[in-house]
Amino acid sequence: MATIRGRIARRALSPGERLPSIRKLARDLAVSPSTVVEAYDRLAAEGLIRSRPGAGFYAVGVPAPLALAEDGPALDRAIDPFWVSRQSLDAxxxxxxxxxxxxxxxxxxxAALRRAVRALSKADAAVLTDYGATQGSPALRRLLARQCAADGIEAGPEQIVLTPSGTQAIDLVCRFLLNPGDTVLVDDPCYFNFQALLRAHRAKVVGVPFTATGPDPDRFAEALAVHRPRLYVTNSALHNPTGATLSPRTAHQVLTAAAAHDLTIVEDEIFAxxxxEPSPRLAALDGLARVVRIGSFSKTLSASIRCGYIVPRPDWVEGLRDLQVATNFGGPSPMAAELVLRTLSDGSYRKHLAALHGRLAQRRCEAAIDLAGLGIIPWIEPRGGFYLWCRLPGGRDAAEVARAALAEGVVLAPGNVFSPSQSAPDFMRFNVAQIDHEALRVIARALG
Amino acid sequence: MATIRGRIARRALSPGERLPSIRKLARDLAVSPSTVVEAYDRLAAEGLIRSRPGAGFYAVGVPAPLALAEDGPALDRAIDPFWVSRQSLDAxxxxxxxxxxxxxxxxxxxAALRRAVRALSKADAAVLTDYGATQGSPALRRLLARQCAADGIEAGPEQIVLTPSGTQAIDLVCRFLLNPGDTVLVDDPCYFNFQALLRAHRAKVVGVPFTATGPDPDRFAEALAVHRPRLYVTNSALHNPTGATLSPRTAHQVLTAAAAHDLTIVEDEIFAxxxxEPSPRLAALDGLARVVRIGSFSKTLSASIRCGYIVPRPDWVEGLRDLQVATNFGGPSPMAAELVLRTLSDGSYRKHLAALHGRLAQRRCEAAIDLAGLGIIPWIEPRGGFYLWCRLPGGRDAAEVARAALAEGVVLAPGNVFSPSQSAPDFMRFNVAQIDHEALRVIARALG
Structure with a gap:
């Protein structure tokens, strides 16, 4: 393979030129003909050479340049809701x-993931080759129905729609419910990608100030009265970026206001x-009447296995299913659903979660101390998860600090990417599992 | 596990009730305590029981009913563009x-897929757990760039955007280019899901009569002049459902008309x-100026590995990438990209394709003879692929025939689901690899 590759790269073999016969090359290189056949097959699979039945192999041309070095994220991008995604996904x-x-x-x-992948290599051929059912794996939906029941939500497997990611779950609900120009409420601050996604739907995004116990109830009711939004998109369990938890009282106020204005709520449980300990769920209080539950497995199991789900009102299932057929020809990869099912059903998964809770509690504490040493102070102490939503010292501009850190190879999350009203210029979201001493040194220098 | 499951199912253990201690159950069942721990962990992973730290295990409740029997496709659905997808995906x-x-x-x-999955179980942890880059696996994009070069299309890996499926590739391009109410041209007949997808984008769909060498050039030019469409979405290589191949002359006429009306063309190469032998490609003739190339691996490699790609104009790459972040938080699963890359790079893949061509050529011939025996005659003899687009005898209504066959468990594809103008009532698309003698008997009975 190296011999032929070298000849093509040096242009000793021009595009369209016939390669040496298998017999001749085997003799020249003193290898067996089957070795040459194998090498030619692999080069053909790579597209470097092409076979013409009965006429031997031909060079295809010089491969496209390996241009990926220019492919990374630019340093001069705007600090917008895409900023963190671009920088962190393409770091x-x-x-x-x-x-x-x-x-x-x-x-x-x-270890559990590797076990699941090994088991997948022995799965039925249909799991490896076929499209899946339009609503996704029945076995995984049965498991999710049991999880719903444990959370006080009555939803059978037939009421669950699997999707190729949590983001796509929200996207599908938005497609189903929104018309261009509709208004959607989000928390201020909120997960930056909610804003990006809603912009893709041509929605008008309105932020409601977020408190340590959920959205400010008075401002929430006011926004409903003034803007008549179609949807409210939020995280419960542990809010992104603040790590805050909805209180029972705020949950009740939100649902009461929603009922008065016929508002639908998308409750994204990605950090559940x-x-x-479990916290209030809008979906459980409401009984899935006006709340749509969304979840995924990206944060505790794997982000590489793309799989998410929607638990909607029963009468919306068919419409969501059809929309998913139209836009993705079915739900998530059957392989992906199988890997999620196997890993969740592995006895070790509960231990993994327990260990994760302990390790994160310690890291949150250590990181808070380290950040305090730089004058960076958490807004609240979250009960769980890996986020600390922090105020920078002396009103420093987080976007400037993030740009300075990026120039030294450290990706930060400046507050205003989370804030529809741009009212968090001196805030920053930190991921405690991704901070180390070198990152802290760079942050210290960027703070100046 | 069976013991506890049985007690919960019989309600001998009520929701919230404490399970026997590990020591007690081990003694009762005469097994080791570690066996009980393992069983409890697995039941907890399934959601049937829950642990309270320091307080033992508790029953969660009776599992949700296994309601999936009611979950299959209904027999009485309308014959619309979703008909075939619903029936065949959920059969x-x-x-x-x-x-x-x-x-x-x-x-x-x-065999190659199983090898690729086994190799994946030993991949770097990041491949198994992390989000991927926003444009998708660099290695797979390099391979696709070489395939493009072999097809006469100059596009580096930086000009290729991987997506979670071929359908999502088209969906992303539609999101990028279409406004609600825009007109889009399709072939008549065309792949039914193009119509479903375009309806999801609130586009106005206009069909152009399709001939054995591509769209009718005069009607195509007329449709451009009358409807001023934003897009034309088509299959090249082997057209779905007809199996026809674009001729060089029609390709040139289509591109000339497109240039005169500033039309963008989405060329879906899924059957390439x-x-x-390679046939004309609009993208190659046009140099990717107004043609967007779309492809996937679902038909020859695996439909379970969800992965597709877009090769757009260079200046559209960034916008498509951002849109994919907003709506899917990145491209396809890194695992999926790795499986595609490994299988395509496997020396056996070329042989698989060659064997497939031979086997399908024979099946097309056999199926044409079998169908002719029922008076069902192919419109053309396709050069490759697995479709035969056929006229039913005596002007029989294909929708009626399909409903009768479905009642006997045979899923057919009646002509009008492919026809925006509903002008193929007596046509049917057959998949020669899925016809057997029992299916032929049911079709014969359905024809009456």
Whole structure:
């Protein structure tokens, strides 16, 4: 393979030129003909050469340049809701990412995942080759129905729609419910990608100030009366970026206001598995009448297995299913659903979560101390998860600090990317599992 | 596990009730305590029981009913563009699906897929746990860039955007380019899901009569002048449902008309690997100026690994990338990209394709003879692939025939689901790899 590759790269073999016959090359290189056949097959699979039946192999041309070095994120991008995603998803290997929204690989259930992948290699051929059912794996939906029941939500497997990611779950609900120009409420601050997603739907985004116990109830009711929004999109369990938990009283106030204005609520539970004890769920209080439950497995199991789910009102299931057929020809990969099912059903998963809770509690404490040493102070102490929503010292501009840190290879998450009203210029979201001493040194220098 | 499951199912253990201690149950069942711990952990992972730290295990409740039997496709659905997808994706195990759009598992490269999955179980932890880059796996994009070069299309890896499926690739381009109310041209007949997808974008769909060498050039030019469409969405290589191939002359006429009306063309190459010899590509003739290339691996490699791609104009890459972050938080699963890359790079893949071509050529011939025996005659003889687009005898209504066959468990694809103008009532698309003698008997009875 190296011989032929070299000849093509040096243009000793021009595009369209015939390669040496298998017999001749085997003789020249003193290898067996079957070795040459194998090498030619692999080069053909790579597209470097092409076979013409009965006429041997031909060079295809010089491969496209390896241009990926120019492919990384630019340093001069606007600090907008895409800023953190671009920088953290496309960060160079080895870059530090205290701004990103997920755990490093060594915090994930690696052994259970490898077991699940090995078992998948022996699965029925249909799991490996076929499209899946329009609503996704029945077995995984049965497991999720039991989890719903444990959370006080009555929903059978037939009321659950699997999707290719948590983001796509929200996207599908937005497609189903929103018309261009509709108004959607979000928390201020909220997960930055809610804003990006809602912009893709041409929705008008209105923020409601977020308190340590949920959205400010008076401002929430006021926003409903003034803006008549179609949807409210929020995280419960542990709020992104603040780590705050909805209180029972605020949950009740939100639902009462929603009922008065016929508002639908999308409750994204993506951080639920990080809770030490369950907290109020809008979906449970409301009985899935006007609340749509959304979840995924990206934060505690794997972000590489793309799988999420929707638990909607029963009469919306068919419409969501059809919309998913139209836009994705079905739900998540059957392989992905199988890997999620196997990992969740693995006896070790509960231990993984318990260990994660303990390790994160310690890291949150250590990181808070380290950040306090730089004058960076958490807004609240979250009960769980990996986020600390912090105020920078002396009213420093978080966007400037993030740009300075990025120039040294450290990705941060400046407050205003989370704030529809741009009212968090001196805030920053930190991921405690992604902060190390080198990152802290860079942050210290960026603070100046 | 069976003991506890049984007690919960019989309600001998009520929701909230404490389970026997590990020591007690081990003694009662004469097994070791570690066996009980393992069983409790697995039941907890399934959501049947829950642990309270320091206080033992508790029953959660009776599991949700296994309601999936009611979950299958209804027999009385309208014959609309969703009809074939619903019926074929959700068909019961063992149902015959001559109407579906994919090959049975035993036609797919099963051994290579299993090798790729086994290799994946040893991949870097980041591949198994992390989000991927916003544009998707660099290595797979390099391979696709070489395939583009082999097809006469100059596009570096930086000009390729991986997506979670071929359908999502088209969906993303539609989101990027279409405004609600825009007009989009499709072939008449065309792949039914193009219509479903375009309806989800609130586009106005206009069909152009399709001939054995591509869209009718005069009617195409007329449609451009009258409807001023924003997009034309088509299959090249082997057209779905007809199996026809674009001629060089029609390709040139289409591009000339497109240039005169500033039309963008989405060229879906999903059946390209079934071609015995390459045919004209709009993207190659046009140099990706107004043609966007779309592809996936679902038909020849695996439909369970969800992965597709877009090769757009260079200046559209960033916008498509951002849109994909907003709506899916990145491209396809890194695991999926790795499985595609490994299988395509496997020396056996070229042989798999060659064998597939031979086997399908024979099946097309056999199926045409079998169908001719029922008076069902192919519109053309396709050069490759697995579709035969056929006229039913005596002007029989294909929707009626499809409903009668479905009642006997055979999924067919009646012509009008492919026809925006509903002008193919007596046509039917057959998948030659999914027809067997039992299916033929049911079709014969349905024809009456």
């Amino acid at each position: 160079a290997a080895g870059a530090r990412r205290p701004g990103c929204g997920w755990l490093p690989p060594d915090w994930m259930p690696e 598995d990080f809770e030490p | 019961a195990a063992g149902a015959r699906r001559p109407g579906c759009g994919w090959l049975p598992p035993d036609w797919m490269p099963e 690997d079934f071609e015995p």
